[in-house]
């Protein structure tokens with residue numbers, strides 16, 4: 001791949017454009033009749049907001065509520081324990097994506113498993129499992145799949161290849177989740193304070209903007225599908241503020257450069273072929289019906305969860321008593337309100353998973369937030 | 373601290389510091405060690421040691437041999453010392469090709485000559501397959517101090533902070549090589565001997581307060597160490613930090629921060645304000661330092677902290693990198 005990425009971000013970090021948006025938002029915000037709470041559903045946005053100091057550019061009437069948006073943050077401990085147990089099986093190579101290996105389960109993290117001798121690897125793309133499987137024909141490669149709509153098609157593509165090429169030593173442990181389901185769960189809550197949503201663009205590149213149509217229509221919450229660069233986020237905030245002062249409530253797309261209403265139909269078809277909606281227990285949020293994507297029964301022989309069923313722990317495990325990750329993921333609390341934030345819980349010794357993922361709300365606050 | 377050693381404890385960041393303090397400093401406690409400099413200063417001599425493991429062994433811009441000489445010589449250079457004598461000790465995995473070994477040793481030889489240093493003692497061990505990853509090299513270096521008093525404990529408000537070249541090339545190159553990311557670009561490691569640059573600065577009469585090469589933990593780790601050791605606040609302008617487009621691209625793709633990436637020929641300097649411009653000119657006379665630049669200053673705003681200021685007027689702390697460098701999920 002050629003590294004011509006420069007044009008992808010250069011304009012979107014332009015200082016003058018960012019300052020210009022800050023001005024427009026400040027002017028418009030004067031016309032607001034009440035403060036607005038915007039939930040950025042995705043941790044990637046939390047990260048942008050904290051890393052680029054977006055809050056410092058906004059009037060106090062624009063507030064952010066950090067959403068459940070990271071598959072690492074929302075992974076319940078018992079599922080991390082699954083990965084841990086699987087990694088400790090003889091002749092198993094456990095493969096997963098980036099940050100996942102740092103998340104502590106009840107026995108420790110995958111990183112700890114690795115320091116005890118387990119073969120745990122992280123990859124950039126699920127397809128990298130193919131090479132690992134080929135180089136280790138006498139081992140079973142178990143891919144611990146995580147992620148939202150963005151990463152699901154890549155897992156599907158992996159399984160597609162495994163089946164087409166009849167590869168005997170790759171299994172999947174699937175933990176994919178969807179974005180609209182938790183949004184729905186959050187606004188059904190009585191105590192919900194969310195006025196509008198910032199939708200992650202990469203999810204809509206795959207699933208289209210259509211997945212958010214119900215929110216303005218049925219729930220009266222505007223949604224703006226936004227890119228991840230600071231200019232994207234500033235523009236999206238401005239779009240949300242404009243909706244409020246003009247009395248509109250709509251689904252709008254800021255990230256027009258890659259998002260359509262329908263999304264990537266090929267990727268969606270691949271997802272449908274291998275996955276179906278299942279209930280999923282979210283860390284901090286509890287059970288959310290039809291919020292996960294599980295392997296269809298036809299593919300049981302590739303399903304590590306079924307194959308290793310006998311040895312996988314079943315009991316649900318809740319977070320540490322003092323950890324308020326649940327409230328943070330619901331938008332009811334912000335990280336500094338946690339009594340152990342930055343003391344007992346910090347990135348090097350995370351207690352809850354919001355601190356573990358580099359995109360988790362607590363970690364973002366810890367790293368960048370203390371100047372605000 | 374964890375019960376067993378994790379990879380994160382070798383990252384040059386927070387966990388690494390904790391391990392060193394709680395295990396090694398505790399046992400070895402003495403005045404020289406506790407100064408935590410790049411090299412120990414004993415009279416007019418500087419002494420340092422380092423072990424090198426890298427995968428792959430050969431990569432764009434260098435190999436483990438060049439690394440093993442540069443790394444140790446640079447630690448000496450950072451104390452204003454000219455590298456003179458090195459030891460070289462290798463642990464080799466059974467089955468390693470002699471031809472590769474010869475290539476590695478040849479690149480050590482050529483790098484030694486750039487520094488004007490010689491290897492005066494060594495050791496070789498061969499261990500059964502699987503006991504080490506191909507080859508580990510340790511080098512210890514002794515240097516003669518040319519300019520005394522350089523210390524990362526002395527950074528003050530009279531200083532400005534400079535970086536000699538674009539950051540992150542080594543880390544980005546290694547990641548790209550390891551992950552098989554093909555590059556149509558000229559990205560290569562910055563691995564390079566720094567003594568020639570240091571000598572030029574000293575010869576030009578630049579008043580250097582502190583120097584440190586930004587290896588594991590990157591520029592972010594160096595700035596934080598200085599802020600802590602000198603009890604000052606270091607304020608850096610984000611857009612003044614030199615970063616090549618290739619490195620920016622890799623960081624975008626993998627979700628890394630260039631300031632946390634390892635370097636092998638990049639160093640941070642604190643020099644007296646009045647000498648800043650001339651220091652930049654001296655550095656820029658070296659081809660690899662075309663992007664040398666003043667990146668920030670020193671204040672008392674938040675002692676022991678590093679502030680990163682964005683071009684649009686916001687600021688945040690730049691923290692010491694922690695954990696293993698892991699790519700973002702999507």
Ligand code: SF4
Nearest residue numbers: 042043044069070701
């Ligand atoms: S992993 Fe992806 S979807 Fe999740 S928070 Fe990060 S960027 Fe967003």
Ligand code: SF4
Nearest residue numbers: 324325338345352362
């Ligand atoms: S600071 Fe730690 S314990 Fe507290 S909510 Fe965040 S992750 Fe949970």
